[in-house]
Amino acid sequence: MPEQQPYEAGRAIAGTGMGGAMDLAASEATTLERTPGGPEGTGPAGKPRSLWSDAWRDLRRDPVFLVSALVILFLVFISVRPSAIASGNPLTCDLARAQDGSAPGHPFGYDGQGCDVYTRTVYGARTSVTVGVLATLGVSVFGSVLGGLAGYFGGLWDAVLSRITDIFFAIPVVLGGLVLLSVVTSNTVWPVIGFMVLLGWPQISRIARGSVITAKQNDYVQAARALGASDPRILLRHIAPNAVAPVIVVATIALGTYIALEATLSYLGVGLKPPSVSWGIDISAASPYIRNAPHALLWPSGALAVTVLAFIMLGDAVRDALDPKLR
């Protein structure tokens, strides 16, 4: 029973043994049918609790969340205002200083072209964050709409969509990127994002479909239907709010992998190309000099690793907080 009552599981302290939720409560109506006390579970403060407020309570106390959120906030800040912490220009390079180590005002040293590694690493964050956030948004919107509708209406539409997602899952991402992006000439983030949305939506679509099917089976959906509620109303009011949590979790984790994918594609020369600034480009450019100037490789790779890790950790923390069974 606790499995079917995810929202109750927080109080079902002994699992099946207690017959699901223990009805912890103050007092209820009688033959007089009037309830004097407050409802249960409100705690001493009587503050209403919801899944989100419970999750937030858990998150605030979770060091994994706090650390990853701080890292992400910092990344967002430097992508919006890189000049706040890096006064140089990432495109101003001095070949004479190529591969030099750290110098005053240039703590990370210089790369193979004589560009300041610190400045480029800071400016590279913008590309990563932009690609990550936009690709995730696109993937989530497409994926949840398609998957959600398939899960809700079922039938032929669902069968066709499921086969299409299977096909997309079979495409190797990097190979697909090499083929598709090599014909693109535009040197902006848009083709990269477009490619990620194209290959990424099936993942979200599957999750959304599954969680919509689960939510659809709840009696409150039947209750709304019995009242004569329309499909859009049922989808938006009853199903979407109850099906969105898994999508958010997967999307957060995917955000990190999109950032890594952008770097991979840029490294392979099909993502962004110079003069764009990206960690992937810098990693690619620095790898031939790894013996002479390891710092030029180390800093952008380190920044990439920390960023990806931060998003994956955030996704993990959010999943733990949103999954009542883990409470």
Added chain:
Amino acid sequence: MLLDARDLHVEFHTRDGIAHAVNGVGYAVDAGQTLAVLGESGSGKSVTAQAVMGILDTPPGRITQGRILFRGRDLLTLKGEERRRIRGTEMAMIFQDALSALNPVMTVGDQLGEMFVVHRGMSRKDARARAVELMERVRIPAAAQRVRDYPHQFSGGMRQRIMIAMALALEPALIIADEPTTALDVTVQAQVMDLLADLQREYRMGLILITHDLGVVADVADRIAVMYAGRIVETAPVHDLYKAPAHPYTRGLLDSIPRLDHKGRQLYAIKGLPPNLTHIPPGCSFHPRCPMARDVCRTDEPPLYEVSETRGSACHFWRECLDG
């Protein structure tokens, strides 16, 4: 005494504080006897049984006090390995949900046979033969063929029989059945309870039947212990209790069930809700819902008064209650 649990206390750590699930429960069962533990959800009836069986999840649960004497040995002082050996061989448990208690990827024959392989060191072939025998014992038709089936291929009633067969496999001295028929239809429930009672007589086992159903209790139990908010509020031979309950909660329960033999006008309803186990009311925990409550009930926790040699009631005014 086969099993004698004394003054058990179990608590759970929850996000709302410490839930006092079991607060000083004691009961005893002899061989061949059926003790029914009656209570609503949150009364602590299942938690007590899990503590006795040694399958309480710790954490979040914690046994803070008490003794569980099984054939004179205190189970709570035994080491993990010794305790595990007693489970299954000397005491066994039947759960409400047979489908989730059976392994879905093993045939029932293998699951039944495994008991003999692990505990008795039998060969696979002998174990299979014993499995068929057991399935016949619990009256599963065409047992020899069905031994190769998987749990999902059986109906709910048949699965519950397989659970019973598993519990019986090593002929334990004590069986704890936690709501064994709650998930079943009445006609199937009758079959299963019938079977359980027959087998119990045959093997002279002690049976602890945990249930919320006053009808089932009346049908099979010798003694009954009524639990409320983690305490036993009344214990008595089953005939005495139904004839004249000595606790207002028991009386309320008996009066609140609709009757099959006549049509009542309005049901008696116990007012209010069971207490929050993190904030159990002081004094008698039933006092906020009790029609007989007086000042003393709000301050003094009633002990389990001796009503007669075989009866106990945790009500300050049990005499009044007994008189109706």
Added chain:
Amino acid sequence: MAEPILEVSGLVKHYPLTRGVLFKKQIGAVKAVDGVDFTLAQGETLGIVGESGCGKSTVARLLCGLERPTAGTITFKGEDITRLSGKALKAVRRNIQMVFQDPYTSLNPRMTVGDIIGEPYDIHPEAAPKGDRRRRVQELLDVVGLDPEYINRYPHQFSGGQRQRIGIARGLALRPEIIVADEPVSALDVSIQAQVVNLLARLQTEFDLSYLFIAHDLSIVRHISDRVAVMYLGRIVETGRDSEIYDHPTHPYTQALLSAVPVPDPDAREHRERIILTGDVPSPADIPSGCRFRTRCWKAQERCVVEVPALAVPAAFRDAAGPAAHPSACHFAEEKQVVPPEESRLNGNGPG
């Protein structure tokens, strides 16, 4: 008896069993409801009892328009509602509302109590002017015995019994004439069951409601119903007034069902005759020929295999006007008392 407000005739619901994903092939059908007729009078309670899989919940879903019947008619105040769609269907739905079994899944956890009870007004804006809705919701909370101040709380803050009251309040919001209650108390504790049963009884007189009360618990059905229908494998096998069914059952299935109910009286153990049926209910995808109960029936004969018994007053009782003369779908119907007659019991009356 008053004019029937609801008349169900020849109701059938078959779920096709198919194989294949894109190119579906029907390989059979689950006959969940297989020809059900009954009427419901204004202000009356009809109880439907049966074991799991007998189709009683499907009947509820068909009545509330959650499923379309395969065949048959549901006539509400003279109008067949099974053929309606769009606006007309929506209008009829206002009059037939449902109370669900599971108080934990029947309320949307993301909505406040006020939003849940007020939702009917969002869907049927003509039922209440916008400014009036909050007041009405609070009134409804009061009617079902909850504090109107709870309007902004979430369902998980309530216990099972309180949640069921919220579900009942939602069902009442549109002032329906019929409430279909599908196992409304079976998920609740004994002491809370009585509270909710009493509430339903009070609301019935207060709002002149007609109930279709579906349950597997025979005692509760007897308590609340005026008439009772016993279902087995998609059909009604016996129907009549509560005393006719409980005290004078003539169908062997009803007799077995009644005798299997554990009664809270240890003295009944010895002198009560138990009919223990063998085997399980057959699958509704593979219904036995003739009488569908014959595979478990101790009276079954050749005739039961070939001839489907009709639901009518059995010939043996047709002339006698006694309580045994009520419709029973059995070729060999005979009266048998299985519920021990009422005894004077010491605990027959409540405390205080």
